[in-house]
Amino acid sequence: MAAGRPADIRLWLAGTRPRTLPASIAPVAVGAACAWNHIHTLDLCILIYPEPDECVANRALLHTLLGRFWPVVILCAVVALCLQVAVNFANDYSDGIRGVDDGRDVDETSVSSQTERRHQPAKPQRLVASGVPAKRVLLAAGIAAAIACVAGLAAIVISHAWWLLAVGVLSLLAGWFYTGGRHPYGYAGFGELGVFLFFGLAAVLGTEYALAGTIDLLGVAGAVCCGLNAMLLLMVNNLRDLDDDARHGKRTMAVRLGERRARIALTVCMVAELLLSLALVALLWWPWGVILVISGIAVPLRMLRSVERHDYRWALGDAGYQTLFFAALVVVCVAAGGTLPV
Template structure:
């Protein structure tokens, strides 16, 4: 039974979960930054009507900030888990995950001979549920349960925030999660997976959270959403580079397969550079100069990702890509809090 629990835990793909929580943190920080501008008012008498309205809105938004933030986090986390289970199901019944029934930690490691300093090359793939013998219907049911929890939490958040158009965003997110590897023509098999995660784990997640909390979207939120989208793409690109040979054999034409290993590494490098420049610009506005200094202090992580990719050390590259996603979210949260002190 302990082995089954570990297998199901591995099936949630824990290394991908930062990509779901980080956009909520960033969206909440952007919303908080906007909410605080409502408290800026000229001290004159009689109090202008605009100031009275802003103070009333400030009280309403701050009162619901934490409940809605937690609900948004539950939506994002459960939706990510649902997508991971759905992908496991779809890839499993197609045979794409064949051979992935061996735990990553027990798989053999090879020693690279292309460097004067020996290092471990993490070529092993993490376990998958269907490939490990779990009945596909159980995996699909688990995906449905996670999606159901996400829907309930999302509906409650929508009711509190009175943001009914977010319901459409939620439906589109569920459909995008399923058709990534599900259906007759999954877009993840056609090289559009990176575009999907950019849109839904970047723009939709950050801006949806910001709107639910602040009732509006601003330029800082858009730029931060782009950064989150690029970080989510980074995770998927590392994953697809690791699986490039298996995906090509099974007809899964991911972006990495389409571009080739060299082209995919160039695209990944571009994502890293653009994200770094945008994040520097955001924190420079929020908390100059300390935000910039803090951002620069974390530059070693993206550099290490690029080095790990070059050495085909995908296990560490994935871990660092997850860390980079959380680092950016923490950077925005800290800079937002510090800017208001």
């Protein structure tokens, strides 16, 4: 798109980077499922007679938590989605003004044949690189971040989880300094650590605490799996951009390790996520949860095969699917497997 030409809706939608959005919604679903499981352990002593004072207090807390459950879930989902969009626009702005996205003003569908993709991996357009004024992209990032802040404050007021304010501030700072500022940590190879912390631990455990007023081992295990899935998505993305990043001095983990070792690291993370998710669903809903995991194992295997072939469009799609699959798996296992004592 020529400089100064108004961006169309398709370009702005592409600028939200839709393939990354599952990494924002999935942790909220997992955190909500873990919170739901914990909340329903509060009525396990209902058959005890005479009813202890602790059970009376638990039943009152149960009604309070259930009464605000769905409004807080929706608010957490808005926070996660808008924060991810804000980060994507901010990254577009930062990479665009640095020239990292030079040449990404052509739709990825223009690289049509499979042979072309193997030698020139298809890459989605970027807003600044396509001629959209950088200040307009930065403004869009600010608007998305503001919506996330409003929704986050509402969730905190409803749940009284005031310490989550600090988590929210750290998440905003992490989103900006991933590629923004004078020394972006995404350019130094720490992007994977960032997404593990904020799209895994912070997102899942923050959601669980906002909904249940506590966190537990089930939530921690789910948070680690979500963090690993977010890492897989970023690792595939960085493998796709390896040559361009190296040329522009962006020292991602893929650049630091090299393609072969980066693919090994991707495989290790995938295996770790599969093993932990197997243990988690086995605990929640034996043996059907395990059967569901095994039934979907073809997707991560296909992702590795696509990376080996440099078919990153399919690999990114599979990485996003795997993120959503795990979230759906946890929700189904919590719903079908009954309440797990914590």
